[in-house]
Amino acid sequence: MIVEVCANSLESALNAQKAGADRIELCAELAVGGVTPSFGLLQLIKEHISIPVNVLVRPRSGDFTYSDLEFEIMKRDIALCRDLGFNGIVSGVLSKDLSLDYERTKELVEASRPLEFTFHRAFDWVTDPMAALRQLQELQVDTILSSGQQNSSVEGIDLLTRLSKKSNNCVIMPGGGIRDTNVVEFKKKGFNAVHLSGIKFHRTLDQTPQIAMSSPGFLRDDEIAVSNLATLKEVVRLVKEK
Template sequence: MLLEICANSFQSAKNAQEAGAHRIELCQELSVGGLTPSYGLLKLVKEKLNILTHVLIRPRSGDFVYSKDEFELMQKDITLCKELNFDGIVSGILKADNTLDIARTKVLIELARPLSFTFHRGFDEVKKPEVALQQLIDLGVERVLTSGQKPKAVDCIALLRQLNTLANGQIIIMPGSGINADNVGVFRESGFTEIHASASREISQSETLFSALQTVSDLDKIKAILHAI
């Protein structure tokens, strides 16, 4: 089973590599579900690390319905990631009715090639996941990151198993959200080949006017998940 770590900073990415994780999803602002990482973070990871890296392309927090300008920004960010020789893109677009925006998602997929393309947790907002899954298969998406439309993946293992059966090897179903060393066995025994986890801990910081919760992917937690796989 492959372990992907959701790395929200350079330190998280470095910890993932040192712990032996197989891949990272690089992002920032995990507190809002993750956003596109800065140019500086992209460059630093590429220059100093060698772990397989997929980059989240999500221009803002909130829903996954994007304006013309936001769509243009996403395309420019994908082009940048290709120029920097990253390994994959994590992205996707929905329509206002929470169905898959096939046309614009296809543009992103085609632009990203030959990089791997993962449809992100926008999938957990769609009304008919079975229909959306087949649409993503038809688009040639390599994998779907999903919690099974629940806050924690372990709470909807039945739907995840159903989706994995429907995928039938045509697309990877990668469970994510709340996966840790204590429950990863459920996913291994259910036949999933990849899982996604942040394995994070809170960082202590001084109290200031702009204080906010900060987290980092923890070396020991990552190793514990790998040991349990």
């Protein structure tokens, strides 16, 4: 059974390797579900980590429906990861109606080859998971990461089990709420892989900052934050006018 650790830093990746994990999914910003890690982190991972590493390619938080420019960023990030010699890519695209964006996902899969391809937890938003499974198998996706469309894999284990039984050539990998207290349940169900972060928080500061830098108002699944042209124009006009 493969144990994949979702690592958000070099330290997390080193701990995963020391613990005997089989594979790492590398990302940044777990608080928003993960985004593409920085170039500097990618380089250091290649220098310090010897187990297989799959890289999350997700240009921003929020939904999984992307503009043409965002999609171009994703393709360039995939090319970079391929050139750096990573084991795989973790990504995916949905349409606005929350169905699988077959054509764009196909383009990402093809751009990733010969690397492995995992379709990430965007799968947990699709309206017809069985149809999405069939489509992803057609695209020869290697792995689907899912919580069974629930808040945790334990809650979603029934759907995960049905998906696993229907899958012919795609590994269904439970992820979301996997812990030492429940992982054996997934082993007993016959899953071939599990995904977890194993995160524990630790304090790094000697003092508590007076103001917050995190902005809860930005944490929206169905909206994205974009600098507004009209607002920027007005500020520039006010500053520049004589």
